[in-house]
Amino acid sequence: MQETKRIQIDFTNRDLRRLIVPLVVEQLLAITVGLLDSVMVSQVGEAAISAVSLVDTVNVLLVNAFAALATGGAAIAGQYLGRRERDKAGHSGEQLLLFMIEASLLIMALFYLGKGFVLDVVFGRVDADVAAYADTYYMIVEASTPFLAVYSAGAALFRVMGNSKISMWVSLVMNIINGAGNALLIFGFRMGVEGVAIPTLLSRVFAAGAMLVLLRRPGLPLQVEALSLRHDRYIVKNILRFGVTNGLESSMFQLGKILLLSTVSVLGTASVAANAIGNTFATFQCVAGNALGLGIVTVVSQCVGAGDYDRARFYTKKLLKTTYVFMGLCILLVYLSMPLFLRLYNVSPEAELYARQIVWMHGFFGLLVWPLSFTLPQALRAAGDTRFTMLVSSFSMWTMRVGFGILLGRFLGFGVVGIWMAMFVDWFLRIACFLPRFHGHRWETMALGKD
Numbered sequence: 081m082q083e084t085k086r087i088q089i090d091f092t093n094r095d096l097r098r099l100i101v102p103l104v105v106e107q108l109l110a111i112t113v114g115l116l117d118s119v120m121v122s123q124v125g126e127a128a129i130s131a132v133s134l135v136d137t138v139n140v141l142l143v144n145a146f147a148a149l150a151t152g153g154a155a156i157a158g159q160y161l162g163r164r165e166r167d168k169a170g171h172s173g174e175q176l177l178l179f180m181i182e183a184s185l186l187i188m189a190l191f192y193l194g195k196g197f198v199l200d201v202v203f204g205r206v207d208a209d210v211a212a213y214a215d216t217y218y219m220i221v222e223a224s225t226p227f228l229a230v231y232s233a234g235a236a237l238f239r240v241m242g243n244s245k246i247s248m249w250v251s252l253v254m255n256i257i258n259g260a261g262n263a264l265l266i267f268g269f270r271m272g273v274e275g276v277a278i279p280t281l282l283s284r285v286f287a288a289g290a291m292l293v294l295l296r297r298p299g300l301p302l303q304v305e306a307l308s309l310r311h312d313r314y315i316v317k318n319i320l321r322f323g324v325t326n327g328l329e330s331s332m333f334q335l336g337k338i339l340l341l342s343t344v345s346v347l348g349t350a351s352v353a354a355n356a357i358g359n360t361f362a363t364f365q366c367v368a369g370n371a372l373g374l375g376i377v378t379v380v381s382q383c384v385g386a387g388d389y390d391r392a393r394f395y396t397k398k399l400l401k402t403t404y405v406f407m408g409l410c411i412l413l414v415y416l417s418m419p420l421f422l423r424l425y426n427v428s429p430e431a432e433l434y435a436r437q438i439v440w441m442h443g444f445f446g447l448l449v450w451p452l453s454f455t456l457p458q459a460l461r462a463a464g465d466t467r468f469t470m471l472v473s474s475f476s477m478w479t480m481r482v483g484f485g486i487l488l489g490r491f492l493g494f495g496v497v498g499i500w501m502a503m504f505v506d507w508f509l510r511i512a513c514f515l516p517r518f519h520g521h522r523w524e525t526m527a528l529g530k531d
Contacts, residue, residue: 089162089388089391091242091379098245099242099378100371100375103248106244107370109248110251120263120266121262121266127207131217131273138198142225144330144333145328149323149326150180150232151377152326153172153236153323154176154236154239154240155381155464157237157240158378158382159381159384159528161302166302169301171312171315173295173303174307175308176237180232180233181230184226191225195215195218199211199214199215216274220278220280221281224281228288230287230292231254231284231287234287234295235250235251237295238291239378240377240382241302242378243300244375250290257279258280261275292304318528325470326469332478333473333477339482343485343499344496346490347495350427351495357422357431361414361435361438362438362439366450368406369403369407370454372402372403372451376396376399376458378462384524392463399455400452407451414443415439415443438497445504453507456514456515459518460518460523463523464528476509481503481505485502486499487502488502
């Protein structure tokens with residue numbers, strides 16, 4: 081086991097509340113603003129809705145990949161903070177920003193070079209007006225890729241400092257710029273998809289700039305004094321170990337969800353509508369779980385950096401219990417509000433029946449096992465056990481959620497509900513791997529070594 085000087089790490093209940101509450105608000109903001117955006121886009125026309133939704137299937141993959149990469153990379157800074165090595169924490173933050181900028185510029189270049197492949201091959205044959213809208217939206221929004229990466233890195237670094245209020249407020253202003261810009265350009269200037277794309281670009285430029293300025297403030301536990309262009313091999317190697325594996329895991333997860341959409345689409349319009357509604361409600365049910373998972377990264381990375389694995393286990397269990405409580409409240413609220421919101425969707429009785437079944441099942445299994453499937457492994461990732469979590473998640477995703485989902489949904493006659501049933505089997509398989517790992521000691525050997 082890695083020998084590390086023991087430093088006492090304490091997070092009071094007040095500290096945990098100050099960390100978690102802004103994270104929950106930030107998660108809610110992202111969901112609700114996304115829903116408002118979709119409503120405003122609908123005013124442009126069906127072709128615009130189709131184009132934006134197609135391109136956003138790729139963009140969601142990017143957003144989640146950058147967030148996962150940044151969260152994994154920021155765990156390095158968290159471990160340095162746990163050791164009380166603030167200079168090294170700041171240096172690792174500088175290296176993470178440099179890495180994110182370089183990676184995002186490369187990804188942006190590849191996306192522009194591969195535009196024809198994405199629009200013509202990945203999206204397939206679509207109507208001419210949809211294709212034209214998609215091309216316009218794609219060209220504008222993909223320019224925001226580096227700014228999204230910088231924002232993701234900055235937000236992750238502030239969270240790992242325990243200062244999640246900063247990322248919440250920047251996210252709030254970013255979403256206000258995006259929403260107000262959409263309203264102004266769509267309703268005021270009568271623009272098409274440009275009215276949706278331009279505010280997205282501008283809001284991400286603001287968010288990236290705000291993070292760079294705020295990270296330079298003196299007195300922070302982790303201060304980024306300047307953006308160095310020199311690479312630190314040791315830090316970059318650990319960013320690859322902590323962050324890239326985390327990003328790959330998230331990317332494969334999103335890719336699997338995209339591939340399952342093709343299976344859902346052949347099941348009929350009612351199934352497609354029910355699946356979309358189910359995804360929306362499921363996201364709200366898991367808001368608290370996702371937020372507390374981010375909180376665990378902050379707490380556990382500092383405990384691991386201090387070499388205090390007993391405290392790491394203690395806080396993980398404490399935050400898991402909190403996850404169950406708050407997820408229960410979220411699920412209850414979704415159940416109570418579901419009849420009202422289902423009427424707003426105005427779908428067929430068949431689609432509404434499927435949606436009800438999906439939401440009720442997701443809530444039940446979500447409260448039963450979701451925290452152990454998704455919140456618990458965040459502790460392992462924060463400790464550096466990212467390769468194990470990536471291998472387990474990828475295997476479970478492709479065999480259970482995708483493979484078994486296609487078997488149940490298409491070949492055994494369970495339809496769209498069968499695809500969701502396979503997802504719950506995926507959750508149980510994850511628990512069967514993550515729970516014994518957490519109770520063992522292997523993950524305690526994955527922390528940063530002395531550099």
